[in-house]
Amino acid sequence: KHNPQGDTHFLEDESTKMFARKVADHYSSRTNQTLEEREASPIIHLKKLNNWIKSVLIQLYTKRGDAVLDLACGKGGDLIKWDKANVGYYVGIDIADGSIEDCRTRYNGDADHHQRRKKFSFPARLMCGDCYEVRLDRVLADDAPFDVCSCQFAMHYSWSTEARARRALANVSALLRPGGTFIGTMPDANVIIKKLREAEGLAFGNSVYWIRFDEEFSEKKFKSSNPFGIKYKFHLEDAVDCPEWIVPFHVFKALAEEYGFELVFVKNNHTFVDEYMKKPEFVELMRRLGALGDGNQDRSTLSPDEWDAAYLYLTFVLRKRGQPDQT
C-alpha cells in the first residue's frame, strides 16, 4: 500500500547513503603521493600545519599505554604521531576501503612511501566501515573501553542527518571509558557562514580552496530550519573535493552533552596556533615539521591563502563524564 511518509523516509535514506558513498569514493580514489609529489603540493605548508595541530593535540591528551580509537583514520597519516605518544593499542576505522588499504600498508611497514621505518610498537586493528551508521559498540565490544578517541578533519561528514550525528556521538560515548577524552578537528561553521555573508553569491574561496552552497540555501532557512543536512561543496587543492555539512558548534556541544560529554575547549585553528606557538616544545616541533618559519609571528613558509584556509577549521576537546576506575 502507498505510504507517502514511508516513501519520503526511504528517499532521504537513499540520498544520505548516496552522499556517504560520494565522500567514500572521493577519498578512496586519492592515491598515495611520493615524497616529491607531496613536497610540490600547493598546500604542503597547510598539510604540515595540520599535522602540527594534530601532534600537539595527541601529545597533550594521550598517555603512555593508552588505547586509542581513530574514527575516519584515513591513510593512517597519524600512526607515527600515536607511536611517538607510546600508545598501547590502536583501532582505526574509515569508510574508504582504498584509504584503509593504504593505512594497512603503512602500518605493516612494507613499501612505506615516505621512509622505511621500524615497525610500530603498538598492536593495531584496522577496519573499513561507516562510523556514523554502524553500531561500533557491537563491533568493538571486545576492544573497548578506549582512553582516547580521535576524529580528525572528519566529524562534519556525520552531520548530513540528525540520526548520523547521533550515531557518531553515541558510538564515541559508548566506547570511551569514564573520564576518557575525545579530540578532533572539523570546519568552523562560524567562519564559513561569516565568509558566506561577505561573499557576493553562494560561493567564496581563494587560490587553494573554494566552498559553494546549494542553490536552495538561504540565510533565513539556515537560521530557522533544522541544523543538520546543511550541505556545501568543498574543494581544497590537492586534498578534498566532495560534499560536506555545516556543524553549528553550539548544536554539536549540546548533543555531545546529551551523550555524557563536557567541553574542555574549542578553538579556531588560528587561535590554536597562536596559543601553542607560545610553548617552546611545540615551537621546536613546528620547526622540525617546517610549516611556519621560525615560529611566533613568522609565517614565511605558509602562504596567506593557506593561512586563510587554516582559519576554516577548529579544534575541540571533550571529556566523557565520570571517574576512571580506581582499580
Ligand code: SAM
Ligand atoms: N583523519 C585523517 C587525517 O586526519 O589524516 C583523514 C582525514 S580526511 C580529510 C577525512 C576522512 O574521513 C577520509 O578518510 C574519509 O574516508 C573519512 N570518512 C568520511 N565519512 C566517513 C564515515 N562515514 N565513516 C568513516 N570514515 C569517514
